[in-house]
Amino acid sequence: WYRVGSADEEPGKTGAAHLLEHLMFKGTPAYPSGAFSKIVARNGGQENAFTSQDYTGYYQTIAVDRLEKVMAMEADRMTNLILSENDVKTERLVVLEERRQRIDNNPSAILREYVNAAMFLNYPYRNPVIGWADEIRSLTRKDILAFYRRWYGPDNAIVVIAGDVTVEQVRPMAERTYGKIPAVSKPPRPRPGRVRPQEPPQKASRRVVLKDERVRQPFWSRQFMAPSYRNGATGQAYALEVLSEIFGDGSTSRLYRSLVVERKLAVSAGVRYDPSALGPARFVVYASPRLGVSIEQLKNAVADEIKILLKSGVTSDELERTVRRMQADAVYARDSLSTGAQVLGESLVIGMSIDDVESWPERIGAVTVEQINAAARAVLIRGHSVTSTLLPLKEGS
Template sequence: MIRPAFGRGPVPILAAFCFLIAAGVADADAKVYEPESIMLDNGMQVVAITDQRVPVVTHMVWYRVGGADEAPGETGLAHFLEHLLFKGTDKVPSGAFSRAVSRNGGQDNAFTGYDYTAYFQTIASDKLPMVMEMEADRMVNLTLDPDEVAAERQVVLEERRSRVDNSPAALLGERTDAALYLNYPYRRPLIGWAHEIEALTRENALAFYRKWYAPNNAILVVAGDITMERLKPLAEKYYGAIPARSVPERIRPAEPEQISARRVELTHPLAGQVSWARRWLAPSRFWGESRHVMPLSVLAEVIGGGSTSRLYKELVIEQKVALSVGAFYGGGTIGPATFGFYGQPADGHTVQDLERAVESELEAILRDGVDPAEVARAVKAMEASAVYARDSVTAPAHSVGRSLAVGRTIDEIESWPEEVGAVTVEQVMEAARAVLRKPGHVTSVLRPKPAS
């Protein structure tokens, strides 16, 4: 499942890239992207992904800090600071960064996740020095006018109202995360609780900025019409001049063993249709049994990865108990990942009908297993999607940057094709039993509120 991300507005990421994350293969690269990497003297990693078909680049700076690194009582601070970084420096006044990018035919944006914060621009390759100079400037020279901070706080509160408070699915998602993660900070809303957003101050933001925003805690990724030969001197000029600073170790609490099932239900007047989901905590690249990550990605594709999947063929086509159904998993997180299923009951069927049908299919899979042909089809679909993502100038920068930001290496990223191609039926079933037989799942149900 994609971990939520919040930014200043819609982030234009290709559908192929979104599929890669949802399938747990956002890390698919090197044989596809072939990134080159160097390290500046100040500890900043620099990555070039060359694709010179069009004279355009995507320039991204990823910071190894996100919503899961906030102190208790400061939910939403990482996202709030992301907004405030567009309020300018002495050299580049508030709003001037985005205006300069727009005047030169480009687009810029930013987003915050639980494990990272990223800023990016897509622009003509001859304008790369301009955006690098401005991005390096705001890495260290942010100035915050108190009035602008107060105004931006209201912008974030309005974003929460529009994207969460007025979205029944988002409200249910917040409550589900709080039930699923007993102790890990993924249980807190990334955008923040409204009452804690209201209490965020200029001093909070600057303290977080000075604590985490440093070149040795950042990764520069440039994809498109670029080579490392050209990028290296530019990176040394603009980012290499920034001194390294002490950055604290990221300390994440342990998640206790989950021994009981939970259920979260929400009835809301804005809900259009009944929906159902069930999810488990699952291993990620850095939490739990990481050897299960790629088999779980394949399992999600086999069980619920589209119209050829087990669940779709059985519940939508054969039994007609579901209007839609699928599975999700994403292992590219620092903390616990989630593996789960979702669906909407078809007309004439209830949530209970859908739930029993999904449970029956899962029992059959755990009892009888999956066959080699299903695994082969899933692997082929995942490999094909990774190749399609190469057609975008943006997707490679997002994919590689995200992987590096959570702690993976270029060598690990490059090994993905061999890793997915080596997944066996036995590994898929071992991973399935390791996750789906655990009792600590959370079931969530969203229901429309009947008219009075």
């Protein structure tokens, strides 16, 4: 895991973090282009990589007796990456095609880009992780190598190893591989700090409407700026996690029961909230109308549920049931090797501690009704929101 994501890119160079992720497979003097993936596959392993707003990650699933081999290869490409002009040109085209397929051909993804740009006035989460097409086209070999040399090094990385191994086994492997690499932040060129712009206070609501002939199912959402584990009123994050479950997670949630089951106004309804971020998080309320139900009817129904929530709050019974379910889910998640590694990695890479991860069930269990209701009143302010609508393009419109 590297402590760098798309939100760390320089202005005018969006897409650099994601393009570099692709180019990290192009090879080093020790492992030429394609060799890394072939060696992993030949040893019965699997691999992949991912880029987010706050971090970039590379992983392998491999047998224990091959662990040091992949650690050595990762350590090698941490500082010895070789890129030709043709490598960058070729992979740039691959990324542009990926963007065309995943975003430009997907009305929901297009709307999401416009909503992000409206939500964040100054914070770099307003830019897409994959980058804007024109800026991807302008990225050069020099740009990518500068980004690589600035951010990739052992002092800016976290290695997570999950499996049938012990610290006593793994520490010597790490010392023999990553331990040999000098920190890139040493003189004479110290790495600049990870400084992000500040998001100004939200003072106006915004509305985004996209009409597209490819849309078959209308969609409505309202997003509210919210604290995360690392930004804003961080103490509210755990209360907001519980609130999101009560109000909009699954078929037993308030929103789903009201809009889908009882009033039959929507085919889906829910809430999205993820506080695992360096910057501000978003509390998103969404729904899709049934045939014959207008967006106006749907919007008013959601507004009614939010009003009830803000006026009456959640109940102690709702809190108890929800916390019990969330804690059980956290226990079951540990049965998955990859899920445990993912949670630990994405927490550590944004500056949280192992104790923060281990104590999550207790912190959720300590949330009170009063804390949830206070967090709801602090966050669910319509005048600070972005409302979005995705609609079919009618004939003659």
